[in-house]
Amino acid sequence: RHLPVRIQGVVTSFAPPIFGFMSVQDETRGIFVRLSSSIQPVAAVGQLCEVAGYTDAGNFAPIVVAENVIVLGKGQMPSPARPTWRELINGSMDVQWVELQGLVTDVQSNNLALLLAEGDIHIDLEPYSASQLKAFEKAAVRIRGVLFATWNTNRTVQVGHLSMRNVNITVDVPAP
DSSP, X not given: OOOEEEEEEEEEEEOOTTTOEEEEEOSSOEEEEEEOTTOOOOOOTTEEEEEEEEEEOOSSSOEEEEEXXXXXXXXXXXXXXXXOHHHHHHSTTTTEEEEEEEEEEEEXXXXXXXXXXXXXXXXXXXXXXXXHHGGGTTOEEEEEEEEEEEEOTTSOEEXXXXXXXXXXXXXXXXXX
C-alpha cells in the first residue's frame, strides 16, 4: 500500500551498491530494505540507522523502500535467534539475524549442507567460496548471519534451502 514508515535499527547486512539493499533489525525483528536509486550508500553493518520510506510488497515478504537513511552511530548487533526446524522450513525467519548449529556434511560451490537434529538444510553462504568452505567439511559449526528464505516463482518456500549474508562461521568441533 506504500504506507509511510520510519524505523530505527542496526544494519545486519548490506549488499554492494549495484544491488541496492540492506537488512535492518531492532530488538523485535529484521526487515529487508530496498534503497531507492537516489540514496547513496552511507550505512555499514553494525551501524544504528534511521530509515524513512514506505512499505512495499517485496518479492517474498513485505519490505521497506528507503527514501532516506540517516546513520545515528555505532549500533549493537542483536542477539541471534536460534530458529526451530519448523521456522527454517516455513520461511518465517526471512531477514532475521540467526545462529545455526550443526555438522557440515558436504560443500559445493558457496553452498554447504548442514545436518541439524531434525534434518539436512542447504545454505548458500555469501561471500564464501568452495575453497574457503572446504575447511569446514565434517566439522561441527555455528553459523551466524542474516537468513534469507529461498522461494520459487510462486512465492513458495523451497524447503531445505536458504541463503545467509554477513556470515561468520565458528568451529565447535573440528573435522576428524
